[in-house]
Amino acid sequence: MPKPREQEATAIKVEHVKKKYLLYHERHDSLKDLILSGGRRAKYEVLWALDDVSYEFKRGHTYGLIGENGCGKSTLLKAIANILRPESGTVTVDGRISALLELGAGFHPDLSGRENIFLNGAILRLSRAEIEARFDDIVAFSELEEFIDMPVKSYSSGMYMRLAFAIAVNVDPDILLIDEVLAVGDVAFQRRCFRRIKEYQAAGKTIIFVSHDANAVKDLCDEALLLDHGKIVASGLPMNIVSAYFELLSKKEAARRVKSGEETDVAGDDLSAATQKRYGFGAATIKEYAFLNAAGEPVKSIKSGDRVRVRVKVEFNDTVPNPVVGMALHSSTGLDIYGVNNAYTGQPIAPKNSGDWLEAEFVWDAWLREGNYSISLGIVDLTDGTATPADRWVDAISFDVAAGQEIIGLFDLRADITVTENG
Amino acid sequence: MNKLRELYEYKDLIWTLSVKELKVQYRNSVLGFLWSLLNPLLMMLIFSFVFAYVFKFGIKDFPVFLLCGLLPWNFFNTALSTATGSIVGNGALIKKVYFPREILPLASVLANLFNFLLSLVVLFLFLAFYGYHFWVWLILLPFIIIIESLCVTGLALLLAGLNVYFRDIQYIVGVALMALFYATPIIYNIERVQNSYWMTHYPWLMTLYNLNPMTPIVNAYRSILYSVQPPSLSSILYSLGITAFVLVLGFVVFRRLEPAFADEV
Numbered sequence A: 001m002p003k004p005r006e007q008e009a010t011a012i013k014v015e016h017v018k019k020k021y022l023l024y025h026e027r028h029d030s031l032k033d034l035i036l037s038g039g040r041r042a043k044y045e046v047l048w049a050l051d052d053v054s055y056e057f058k059r060g061h062t063y064g065l066i067g068e069n070g071c072g073k074s075t076l077l078k079a080i081a082n083i084l085r086p087e088s089g090t091v092t093v094d095g096r097i098s099a100l101l102e103l104g105a106g107f108h109p110d111l112s113g114r115e116n117i118f119l120n121g122a123i124l125r126l127s128r129a130e131i132e133a134r135f136d137d138i139v140a141f142s143e144l145e146e147f148i149d150m151p152v153k154s155y156s157s158g159m160y161m162r163l164a165f166a167i168a169v170n171v172d173p174d175i176l177l178i179d180e181v182l183a184v185g186d187v188a189f190q191r192r193c194f195r196r197i198k199e200y201q202a203a204g205k206t207i208i209f210v211s212h213d214a215n216a217v218k219d220l221c222d223e224a225l226l227l228d229h230g231k232i233v234a235s236g237l238p239m240n241i242v243s244a245y246f247e248l249l250s251k252k253e254a255a256r257r258v259k260s261g262e263e264t265d266v267a268g269d270d271l272s273a274a275t276q277k278r279y280g281f282g283a284a285t286i287k288e289y290a291f292l293n294a295a296g297e298p299v300k301s302i303k304s305g306d307r308v309r310v311r312v313k314v315e316f317n318d319t320v321p322n323p324v325v326g327m328a329l330h331s332s333t334g335l336d337i338y339g340v341n342n343a344y345t346g347q348p349i350a351p352k353n354s355g356d357w358l359e360a361e362f363v364w365d366a367w368l369r370e371g372n373y374s375i376s377l378g379i380v381d382l383t384d385g386t387a388t389p390a391d392r393w394v395d396a397i398s399f400d401v402a403a404g405q406e407i408i409g410l411f412d413l414r415a416d417i418t419v420t421e422n423g
Numbered sequence B: 001m002n003k004l005r006e007l008y009e010y011k012d013l014i015w016t017l018s019v020k021e022l023k024v025q026y027r028n029s030v031l032g033f034l035w036s037l038l039n040p041l042l043m044m045l046i047f048s049f050v051f052a053y054v055f056k057f058g059i060k061d062f063p064v065f066l067l068c069g070l071l072p073w074n075f076f077n078t079a080l081s082t083a084t085g086s087i088v089g090n091g092a093l094i095k096k097v098y099f100p101r102e103i104l105p106l107a108s109v110l111a112n113l114f115n116f117l118l119s120l121v122v123l124f125l126f127l128a129f130y131g132y133h134f135w136v137w138l139i140l141l142p143f144i145i146i147i148e149s150l151c152v153t154g155l156a157l158l159l160a161g162l163n164v165y166f167r168d169i170q171y172i173v174g175v176a177l178m179a180l181f182y183a184t185p186i187i188y189n190i191e192r193v194q195n196s197y198w199m200t201h202y203p204w205l206m207t208l209y210n211l212n213p214m215t216p217i218v219n220a221y222r223s224i225l226y227s228v229q230p231p232s233l234s235s236i237l238y239s240l241g242i243t244a245f246v247l248v249l250g251f252v253v254f255r256r257l258e259p260a261f262a263d264e265v
């Protein structure tokens, strides 16, 4: 989502922040320990949860923070929220922060929903007057009208979360830090959360968002940061950072396998497979591909509604009893917009042997909104209902749809409108 | 100074947390709030029975005499016991939300101050019933209450902060408060101590005894309400001095310890 220029002011400036934890082998938690040890320091290891992190978060943007468990994401949010003090470095924040590191922080089970709204609201830095003004919205959002005067210990965990979230999204801060709290809740709840985040984005708020959900990061964020061992190792377009993350994971996975003496070369598990740009068992190879306009000329850029041809040439190196050739269209945020293959359209291809070849052409009208898109190609063997990739090429083609007629939403479904009216 | 301004900005939270503490305290009891009044009355009945009738202390209107010391003591006692555990007990909150950490012990003190003020009303009824002209110097009472509250605040910050690092503090505070109860002229008259053999022969013992910040404070309450006299200026100045010291110490130590709270709780 491109934002107007004037919002490029810095909202949060993180400079050379370091945070270390001492991992004690034995702890001195009581006076007894301290006295018995005679003031001797306990043995410990140093763990850098944040290792010289610097970054400027611009106002009005949404940032996704990704990385493995324990890489320092929550620690970074806590440093920004002033919950913990780093060893060195500075964090400068311009605006009111609300940190949703946990929903319902400070809820007391014995108090009613109403009382907890005031309590939690105050903890999230709302004044009493502000909470009173938002009270009805909060209750309406949580849909807990009948239960609002009952103690929250009698709530189901879903009701508890709904109330907590309703308060959290009504805080209306300038800067919102969200740490995986959206992962809880049912689908409807999550959808409402995302809608609320979109509203925040439209209102020009700065959001930093920790998630293990790659799609959420790709859909919601303007920019993503990849953390590893307390360092920002990559930052940029969410799509690129998410694939960098998957690459990192598969590298680590490979390293782990080498260490534990397992085989490394098989594209065995789905995760590492999906992260590689091109993978497959090699029974067939995509030899050539092309992205052509209606006249059959190769193009990089088209207009919305243009007819395009995606041409693929495949050579077979081995027996493939049930070849299926397909393509998938992705948006720049990594959204899978459309996919099709010959099995799906009910056009079986005859079994192939080594030395055979085939050429497929996918012709469609690109009623897409302006932006950058990519196409993945693949040839798989669909024997006994299981798809074995022979050659899959992720994001093989990339093209632009130039600005033209405005489209509401992702693409144009070419609706016909019939109006019946009186008078 | 910045800290004070920040605390002021968070006044709604301090207020809400104190109210929460009060609500939670009595939420599941039948008598609810009445307990904060009943509790000192029952204590008074027991002490009066033991000291006025069994041991025959011979103090005029012992129940009134006692209540004048017991109620301020109860405030001191309950506020410090709850405040000491307030940081550790709210660990989940400290790890997840930013707010000035001072708020937690402050809210404990405030909640108990409220209980204390309420119990004073009962004390006034008692005084009136016994025919004491307690209103004569009543104008000085708020001043004493403020001194005590500030002194309690300082100690509360100190203990709450230290307790994060040494959880034993909580238990030590329990025992120390019990000892301090007897080292404060609550069930007895201070003259009794001053004139005792030990105190007259070993003056340093008396100095030690006087270090107890609650001694001048309890005496001040008693002098205003029971003796119907203004408290001695020197003792007020003395407790002001102690209070200032304790308050500064509490804030400074708390500030030194606070940055690592989120990692330690």
Ligand SMILES: Nc1ncnc2c1ncn2[C@@H]1O[C@H](COP(=O)(O)OP(=O)(O)OP(=O)(O)O)[C@@H](O)[C@H]1O
Pocket: A021, A022, A023, A047, A049, A067, A068, A069, A070, A071, A072, A073, A074, A075, A076, B262, B263, B264
């Ligand atoms: N209080 C603590 N004491 C010691 N070590 C800690 C403490 N808090 C965090 N750590 C360590 O700091 C590192 C970073 O933790 P952090 O919570 O930021 O990870 P994360 O990226 O949020 O992980 P996750 O995806 O699991 O939420 C971890 O290795 C963790 O063990």
Ligand SMILES: [Mg+2]
Pocket: A073, A074, A075, A179
């Ligand atoms: Mg985390």
